[in-house]
Amino acid sequence: MNKGTVTQTGRNKERENDPFTSIEDRLKPLLLSMKIMGIYFDPTQAKNKVEPSETYASKTNPPGWWRSINRLYCYTVLLLLWFNFGRCAVGVFPLDEGLPLRIILTTWVLLCALSAAIIVAACQKLTHFRSFYKHWDSVFQCPSTNNMGCGSKFPAQYLKLGTATGWFLGTFNVAALCTIMFYDLPISPVYLKAFARPFPESKWVIIFNIVLHMFQSGVWLFPIIFISIIARVIRAQFLQLAKILSRQIQEADGHFPDQLTELRFHYTQLCQAVDIVNRSFKWLLGVRFILDIFLACFVCYQIINGPLDIFVIAVNVFWLGGSVMCTLVSAMCSSGVHDAAHSLLDDIFSIGTQDVTVEQLGQLNLFLSKLTGTSVGFTAIDFFVITKEFILTLSGLFMTYFFLLLQFKIA
Template structure:
């Protein structure tokens, strides 16, 4: 059996492979990320039994986690989710009266709502069979389907970004926790206002401060790790489209003006990858939509406070932190999502360069189907199905924010 893979130096053919090739599950490849999210209480293994596709002997020798452990993990996540919504409700009740610290209360309350919504979306995606479980099953089936094995094309799963991405998520989470710790216990001029804003409507007792610090760990994870979750999944999907494009380009060059006979198998892989994008988008569209709405609000409100609010150095520093955090989360989420769209449509130039010498009617139909798939509905992640996330969307969003920022400056000067 010949197996064609993508190497750093190009496309390579490897022979003398066993007839049955064992592939690790994508869940195994994503283990650092998924374990991190489990610790933070925003992810648990899907409720259905694991469906491994020809697992390796090493993996098969390991017993699956017992049912009671999965139940404890799920109960832990739902407990964290309940606490996140309780914390938002507590802060929402104490949002008013209108005084000097109202802007700070608005920022913290909207941020807590954002964290609770993120956790709810991911936990619902873990619970529903048609979301993450369906994606894992579909992705693993790509390596065992008759079309994949018959064609001889095996695309290695590129997951080099999982460990660095998970480490970056923990770093940013710890920075956010440390920043709030300094504000609460650093005896700064603004510390009393922040303590009152975070403990409202209850008295600012030591136990209430500790309770908020513990919850802040989970809230920070629910704010940062959904971005990492989207970014890593997007990089994996982008890598698969790019590998497919390299093989398609190679086969077109080898055909030398004729129709490449491998096009039906390559089209099959492409449609399967597009279906994987559609499945994972069932969850990501809500994460991206909530991210755009709340982080844009956070950035705009923080920008307003920087220009029209207090001139205290510490207050400005905190507003800059919120502004930078909101902008950074939007940029990372949108850029990684737009990369999926660009990679999925990057094969279009190769399709137009396919030779049609001695082409048959059936081959021409395959070519038209391939072309129709890429020129039809845009392939990529969406924001609540309103629009596909592309680089043009990010540019438009940046232009709107800059217009808003300079209008604030103009009114301030006037």
């Protein structure tokens, strides 16, 4: 007995001595990559007139002048992205053989500019990312959370893999453009003309476009990785809560679980975290779905009805694969949050009610109404919650469109 008490006391002391790592610090490799690409700055900067979080002290607190430079850098990149979209929009016409490529390029540039604007706005507004970080850390610094066994879980391996994948694909995208621009390939004249319009095809214009293409590649990839990592973090906590609830129901053996009130409160806190981060993600996901689906459909049309040149087909397949993968990854990760949040419903129905009190029955009804009420998950501009059914519907529509195009081509 004394030995067990000493062991438990030692564990408590280790837990007290172990400093809490905020989710913002855990996301540091990805957030640093986004800062390099000019689409993220620290939401706690001095200009926002917000004190550091009362629940934790960040390990890395850069000086105020550095945060101001980072913020100015992000707004400069955003201005360049919108300038590039205006340039591409002006140079879309006339109607010639390069029009499909210019439409694809203009749509992609618009997608990057809108994505960057949404993320920069979310960094500036204190009710978005800053509020999510503070809320999440306050939930998992609460002693009752650790006592229930609902400690914070973070997919560090997925973070490293996602960040490395973003850099690899971004580098590949820029290297492919440099190869097309500086080597005499069959498609090089068309691409040179499309990327330079309405300016002359000079060396400095090409270099300027390659530099912008580097930033646009980061804006295209890293927001999807950011959404995926946050979705996996939230999903892991919901699944962990479901396991704890299932174990407590089995241990109760037909009686009411002792910690159901605390578990319900923790579930409510997780749902609130989803609502907070969805303030930014709903716009980002909505814009990505609309423009990525348009790109996929238009590129698919070009593959079937366009020229049968191997280089043109390779480029179009890359565009199609990128649009489809970005849509699938964001939709699957978002639907995983919805499925995990509602995975507790079966366990709630199996709770025993022997010797249950009126207060306990009220807690059970509140928990049940939360699970069966409004769907919990990420949305697309608040139009609908992203679920697995949405992925199935989207896949069916795209396959129908593809086979209709193929049928018209054969006819």
